[in-house]
Amino acid sequence: MKTKEKINSIQKTARVAGLLYLFIAVCGGFAFFAGYEALIVAGDATATANNIIAAKSIFRVGMAGDAFTFLGEIVLTVLLYNLFKPVNKALSLIAAFSRLAMTAMIGVNLLNKLIALHLLSGAEYLTVFTSDQLDTLALLFLNAYGYGSLIWGVFFGLHLFIIGYLIFKSTYFPKVLGILFLFASFGYLIDSFGNFLLPQYDAIYTVIVLATIPAELALAFWLLIKGVNVEAWEKRVLESA
Numbered sequence: 001m002k003t004k005e006k007i008n009s010i011q012k013t014a015r016v017a018g019l020l021y022l023f024i025a026v027c028g029g030f031a032f033f034a035g036y037e038a039l040i041v042a043g044d045a046t047a048t049a050n051n052i053i054a055a056k057s058i059f060r061v062g063m064a065g066d067a068f069t070f071l072g073e074i075v076l077t078v079l080l081y082n083l084f085k086p087v088n089k090a091l092s093l094i095a096a097f098s099r100l101a102m103t104a105m106i107g108v109n110l111l112n113k114l115i116a117l118h119l120l121s122g123a124e125y126l127t128v129f130t131s132d133q134l135d136t137l138a139l140l141f142l143n144a145y146g147y148g149s150l151i152w153g154v155f156f157g158l159h160l161f162i163i164g165y166l167i168f169k170s171t172y173f174p175k176v177l178g179i180l181f182l183f184a185s186f187g188y189l190i191d192s193f194g195n196f197l198l199p200q201y202d203a204i205y206t207v208i209v210l211a212t213i214p215a216e217l218a219l220a221f222w223l224l225i226k227g228v229n230v231e232a233w234e235k236r237v238l239e240s241a
Contacts, residue, residue, distance in 0.1 A: 010083070011227045017079040018223030021216055024072045027065040032149070035062015036113070040142060045135040048142065049120050059117060066110045073103040083228070084166040086236035095162040102155035109148035116141040150192045157188035160215065167219075172232035177219050184215035 035058055041047040052059050081096040116138040119126065126134060164181030167173045 010230070010233060013079050013082055014223040014227040017076060017083065018220045020072050020076040020079070021220030021223070024069050024076065025213075025217065025220070027068040027072065031062040031065030031069060035059055035065060036142070036145065040139075040146075045139040046132070048139050049135040052117070052138070053120055056117075059113070063110060063113050063117075066106060066113070070103045070106045070110075073099065073106070077103065080163065084163065084170065086233065086240045087166045087170045089240065091162050091166060095159050095166065098155045098159040098162070102152040102159065105148060105152035105155065109145055109152070112141045112145040112148060116145075150195050153188045153192040157185045157192065160185035160188060160212075164215075170232070170236065172229035172236065173219075173222070177215070177222060180215035180218055184212035187212035 039048065039051040039055060039059060041051065077096050077099045080099070081092050084092045084095070119134050119138040119141070129137070160181050164178045164183075164185055166178075167181060168175050168178030170178075
């Protein structure tokens, strides 16, 4: 009876993790691409400010997307730890802590959007600044939001690398998923360190990011449709006991 309960529990964990992956992809994708990148005009503070004021509701929904993302990440981190703990407990902990560090960065980074929006709010005490100054300050904080994503990308790259290794060694997930995660890890790390070290690197930013998307989406759909190979999972649990 206990074995059956364990099987049901791990399969439920897999399904919920898959749903959370998709939920985070939708919320995070909207927050970054629609609620941020689509409104930014590089080097033009006034045009950027006008875009945000004209699409203030989209910008605010984007901030809500950021908030839903880091809330979902906290739950997903725990679920992934439980899924991969039988493979290697220490590495699963490192993966969990690196993802939590990323999550904390996403939460702190949201402050940049809030400050930018407040600078464009027309609050009376801000009249000591000219409109050009306010637009420039708003763009500065919006750029800081973009830079923040490069910082949490380092933590995420480490997380993806370890999860990729754990998937590859697990025997209860296909090895190809692990390979995809390792590729995604290098994508994030190259993107972050490329921006830190090389001028004009952001010209290929979108290519790198789009190349990393298949890994987590593939795992999300695998968890939802296939779940865990129960026999292999049980064997791993017994070996780690």
